[in-house]
Amino acid sequence: MRTLLIVDDERNIRLGLKAMIDRECADRYETLTAESGREALDIIRSRKTDILITDIRMPEMDGFALIREAAEAGHRPAVIILSGYDDFAYAREAIQYGVKEYLLKPIVREELYRALDRVEEALRRAEQTEELRQQAERYRTDMAASVFAYLLVGDSADEAVVMQRAEAAGLTELLTPDYAVGVLKTAGDPLGRAKAEDWLKQRAAEGMRAIWTVDRDGLLVFASPDPGLAEMLAGELARICEPPVYVGLSEREDSAARLPERYRQAKRALKRSLVMPPVRSAVLTASPACGAFAADVPMDEVRKLANMLGTGRDQEMAALAGRLFELPESPDGGVAYIEALSRALNEQVFDQVFRTFGEESVEVLKLHRRVGSLDHYASLADYRRDVEELLLLLSDYIRSLRSAHAEHKEMRAAVAYIRENYWKDLNMAMAANHVSLNYAYFGQLFKEYTGESFVSYLRRVRIEKAKELLVHTDAKVYEIAERVGFDNVKHFNRVFKEHEGITALEYRQRHAVFAPDAAGEGSAGRM
Numbered sequence: 336m337r338t339l340l341i342v343d344d345e346r347n348i349r350l351g352l353k354a355m356i357d358r359e360c361a362d363r364y365e366t367l368t369a370e371s372g373r374e375a376l377d378i379i380r381s382r383k384t385d386i387l388i389t390d391i392r393m394p395e396m397d398g399f400a401l402i403r404e405a406a407e408a409g410h411r412p413a414v415i416i417l418s419g420y421d422d423f424a425y426a427r428e429a430i431q432y433g434v435k436e437y438l439l440k441p442i443v444r445e446e447l448y449r450a451l452d453r454v455e456e457a458l459r460r461a462e463q464t465e466e467l468r469q470q471a472e473r474y475r476t477d478m479a480a481s482v483f484a485y486l487l488v489g490d491s492a493d494e495a496v497v498m499q500r501a502e503a504a505g506l507t508e509l510l511t512p513d514y515a516v517g518v519l520k521t522a523g524d525p526l527g528r529a530k531a532e533d534w535l536k537q538r539a540a541e542g543m544r545a546i547w548t549v550d551r552d553g554l555l556v557f558a559s560p561d562p563g564l565a566e567m568l569a570g571e572l573a574r575i576c577e578p579p580v581y582v583g584l585s586e587r588e589d590s591a592a593r594l595p596e597r598y599r600q601a602k603r604a605l606k607r608s609l610v611m612p613p614v615r616s617a618v619l620t621a622s623p624a625c626g627a628f629a630a631d632v633p634m635d636e637v638r639k640l641a642n643m644l645g646t647g648r649d650q651e652m653a654a655l656a657g658r659l660f661e662l663p664e665s666p667d668g669g670v671a672y673i674e675a676l677s678r679a680l681n682e683q684v685f686d687q688v689f690r691t692f693g694e695e696s697v698e699v700l701k702l703h704r705r706v707g708s709l710d711h712y713a714s715l716a717d718y719r720r721d722v723e724e725l726l727l728l729l730s731d732y733i734r735s736l737r738s739a740h741a742e743h744k745e746m747r748a749a750v751a752y753i754r755e756n757y758w759k760d761l762n763m764a765m766a767a768n769h770v771s772l773n774y775a776y777f778g779q780l781f782k783e784y785t786g787e788s789f790v791s792y793l794r795r796v797r798i799e800k801a802k803e804l805l806v807h808t809d810a811k812v813y814e815i816a817e818r819v820g821f822d823n824v825k826h827f828n829r830v831f832k833e834h835e836g837i838t839a840l841e842y843r844q845r846h847a848v849f850a851p852d853a854a855g856e857g858s859a860g861r862m
Contacts, residue, residue: 336362336363336364336365337363337364337365337385337386337458338364338365338367338382338383338384338385338386339356339364339365339366339367339384339385339386339387339388340367340368340369340375340378340379340384340386340387340388340389340412341353341356341366341367341368341369341388341389342368342369342370342371342372342374342375342387342388342389342390342393342398342401343370343389343390343393343417344370344371344390344393344394345390346370348390348417348440348442349368349370350368351442352388352442352447353366353368355442355444355447356447356451359448360448360451363455364386367384371393371394371395371396372389372393372395372396372397372398372400372401373395373396375387375389375401376396376401376404376405376408379405379408379410379412380405380408380410384410384412385412385413385458386412386413386414386415386451386454386458387401387402387405387412387413387414387415388414388415388417389401389402389414389415389416389417390417390418391416391417391418392418392419398416398417399432402414402432402433402434403432406432411433413435413454413457413458414432414433414434414435414436415434415435415436415437415438415450415451415454416434416436416437416438417438417439417440417442418437418438418439418440419439419440435450435453435454435457436450436453436454438450475505478504479504479505479506479546480546480547480548481504481548482500482501482503482504482506483504483506483546483547483548483558484548484549484550484556485500486500486501486506486591486594486595487548487550487556487594487595487598488595488598489594489595497591497592497594498511498591498592501591506546506591507591508544508560509544509545509546509558509559509560510546510558510560510591510594511560511589511590511591512560512589513560513587513588513589514558514559514560514587514588514589515558515559515560515565515584515585515586515587515588515597515601516556516557516558516584516585516588516594516597516598516600516601517556517557517558517559517564517565517568517582517583517584517585517601518550518554518555518556518582518583518598518601518602518604518605519531519554519555519556519557519568519569519572519580519581519582520554520580520581520582520583520605520608520710520713521572521576521577521579521580521581522579522581522711522712522713522717523576523577523578523579523580523713524576524577524580526576527572527576527577527580528549528553528554528555530572530575530576531555531568531572532547532555534568534571534572535547535557535568538567543559543561543564544559544560544561545557545558545559545561545564546558546559552708552710552711553710553711554602554605554710556598556601558594558597565582565584565618566618568582569581569582569616569617569618570616572616573615573616578613578614578615578616579608579613579614579615579616579617579713580615580616580617581605581608581616581617581618581619581713582605582616582617582618582619583601583602583603583604583605583606583607583608583619583621584601584604584618584619584620584621585597585598585600585601585604585621586600586621586622600621601621602710603621603670604619604620604621605619605710606670606673606674606709606710607619607667607668607670608713608714609670609673609709609712609713609714609715609718610662610668610669610670610673610715611668613714630663630665630669630671630672630674630675630676631675632659632672632675632676632679633659634679634683636655636658636659637659637676637679637680637683637684638683639655640652640655640656640659640680640684640726641683641684641687641688643655643730644684644688644726644729644730644733645730645732645733645734646730646734647730647734649727649730652726652727652730653723653726653727656719656722656723656726659676660676660715660719660722662715673709673715673718674709677708677709677718680706680722681706681707684726685703685706685707685725685729688729688733689703699725699728699729699732702721702724702725702728703725705721706718706721706722706725743784745770745771745772745780746770746780746781746784746785748769748770749766749767749769749770749777749781750784750785750792752766752769752770753766753792753793753796754796757793757796757797757800757819757820758797758800758818758819758820759820760820761793761820763777763778763781763789763790766781766789793820794830794834795834797819797820797821797830798819798830798831798834798835800818800819801815801816801818801819801827801831801839802835802842802846804818804819805839805842805843805846806843806846812824812827812828812839812840812843813827815827815839816828827839
């Protein structure tokens, strides 16, 4: 529903127009009235007004002054002028102010309705045009961000090719002749990145020159030729976000072809946040030597850490991890060492465990992914805590897998023992002793492994063997009962019928290769 404002210093005209519009267009407009240009201007400034119907001649502020001041304040409703004078000079001035319609008093109802219909159609066309413009602008912005993201990780050394792509995406003015790359981290606020993007969009609408995207680590990356943008962004986010807020900022650059280099430089500068004292916000500026320091990680200690997983030596493992996190003396504060240690832990410990043993759970997988990049952390203490937690979780997981493997090996041996000795006077204590397990623990493991109790499993094995003998031999039923471990034929027949639904004799008559005479079988059945 649109808002329509009627302005006239004559009360009867105001109310008459409102009545006519409400009668015909009640579902189309919310109709407001004002008795002066000054009152109307206050309404227009306080709420969105779509259509303005105003008299020209009014005391204090006439219709044209109202339209002009509203426009200067950024409000441009569709305007219908009312006048009691059929004067071309007024019409000409109305055109100058972009007035849509010009109506003479006294107002004719049909002319008013036709004028409103024409204004409505013009507004619809304008809205459609604006929507198309916004779609085109969103497409242009998305395309520019996509090309920017591509150029960040590009490896093309041909500046002409890079410049061609940048120009096609409208990035030329942003990446030349003097720009810097920034990388934002708001580890203390999950919504920090979205807040930063909203701030950048607002500043861009006001004329700020910048392009931004999100990299593979979930960090906001921006480039701009405007000095001071990084400081402004960090300062604003420090006000509205949970701390800390860090921005790594590259050196200034004059070639789009070196965008990837400046991006990496900004990320390296950002990593200094890991080893610096906690602050609310900081812009960490890169230097030419940023990232030039080498670091040696004790790989033997890292491999030793990997070998301890699953051995139950958790305290020793934690102590070793603590020693690995002792930062060496370094001009960059130990950043290069932490980067090298992170790579070593990922490659030699965490990734190797996951390749070998698979994924334990979603929670461990999430922690594994988080530990995989230093960019996820605001401080070295946070990273170390997650590394130590993941080590313990993986150690428990490997230990449980090894334990389960050993238990399965014992259960396979127990099952083999039953199948080899089913015909004997066998019980669970004998099977438990065979695999050297506690009686109660054996019973629990056996049921978990086979899905049934020891007695039930033994009976099933004996019945399977009995069915083979019934089909492939001519032995008497009582002889088969003894061969498979039953102490009497009555017990055998009862168990057999419980399992198969028919008696042993009926089973043989249906399936037997041999067909003993009924008399012989019957007499055997009576024994």
